[in-house]
Amino acid sequence: MKPPIGRDTRLCMSLAARPGNFGSRFHNRLYERLGLDYVYKAFTTDDLGGAVRGIRALGIRGCAVSMPFKEAVIPLLDALAGSAAAINSVNTIVNDGGRLTGYNTDYSAVRDLLDQAAVDPALPFALRGSGGMAKAVAAALRDRGHRAGTIVARNADAGAALADEYGFAWQAEVTDDAALLINATPIGMTGGDQDALAFPMSLIERCAVAFEVVALPPETPFLRAARAARKVTVAGADVAVLQALEQFVLYTGVRPGADDVAHAAAFARGEID
Structure with a gap:
């Protein structure tokens, strides 16, 4: 008690x-x-x-x-x-x-969930974000052996720096298909851009795995769209x-x-x- x-x-x-x-x-x-x-x-x-x-x-x-x-x-x-x-x-x-x-503790959580979902390190990925959470995700991806990936960030300085640090490419906007889509921004978060999709629907429909880092709400527009498209999903919750x-x-x-x-x-x- x-x-x-x-x-x-x-x-x-x-x-x-x-x-x-x-x-x-x-x-x-x-x-x-x-x-x-x-x-x-x-x-x-x-x-x-x-x-x-x-x-x-x-x-x-x-x-x-x-x-x-x-x-x-x-x-x-x-x-x-x-x-x-x-x-x-x-x-x-x-x-x-x-x-x-x-x-x-974000790093270990992300890595464990990628392992539990058996995400293949050979899958090309697009990681949206360049802040602290994006760093944790990028480090987990690198340490799991992911090599083909792009950091997607509108902040050119932060995005390019993060990409260079972990050996990935950088783009201001996602333009190419990626089998693994990861959102590490506030897009979809309660109180922020909560109705926005982190990635275009066309890319979600063609991906294999959707990883949402936002925890609130438990089901963001990105996660909901990926589940509707029958993709493997990892939830921010x-x-x-x-x-x-x-x-x-x-x-x-x-x-x-x-x-x-x-x-x-x-x-x-x-x-x-």
């Missing part, structure tokens, strides 16, 4: 431009089921430096980091774990006695679960069982009460 909130309760949090409820519901439900004296709260901020100083000053145990803070937060930390240093992007901060270390699970382990030192994770994920998605 979870203890009542008191002076010894440990606080975890998240920082995002558009905070959602998934992380709060997922972590807090696991705290309840496992009887851990923690509480989790989502925040946004216009003062990233002040927020990070608050994590340190108030002894906040951990902080999830989402767009647009994944790269901007790096100079404010004391150290980077290998997962974050390798791609220069942070989605998780762990506070050990005032020392803040950045991690990246699954990315959210796997990366949140690894954050939970980093914060608490406890790895929940599969049943607890499945229950917390279903609760976070609003599928159960």
Whole structure:
């Protein structure tokens, strides 16, 4: 049984431009089921430096980091774990006695899901995006042995730099067919361009695998179109679960069982009460 909130309760949090409820519901439900004296709260901020100083000053145990803070937060930390240093992007901060270390659990989640879907590294891909999440995806693709791919990004500097770093091509707009389509932008996200398709329907109809990184809503226009076209799909909601699970382990030192994770994920998605 979870203890009542008191002076010894440990606080975890998240920082995002558009905070959602998934992380709060997922972590807090696991705290309840496992009887851990923690509480989790989502925040946004216009003062990233002040927020990070608050994590340190108030002894906040951990902080999830989402767009647009994944790269901007790096100079404010004391150290980077290998997962974050390798791609220069942070989605998780762990506070050990005032020392803040950045991690990246997006990378492992993306790689695991590509493996679970048995996506052939020989498939040519188009990855839309050039931010922190796109870096995690590009690194996972490279490390799985994908070689034929294109970074699709309107920001020429960021897109070309990401492509050069991982050995891929770059285009401002997707123009060629790709067997594997991956969206790592806010296109389709709740509160953003939520009605827009990340890729033209003609390309979706000709692809083999559609990978949506956006987690909210659980079914974006891109994912819905790919499923209607009977493509193999990987959902952003699954990315959210796997990366949140690894954050939970980093914060608490406890790895929940599969049943607890499945229950917390279903609760976070609003599928159960």
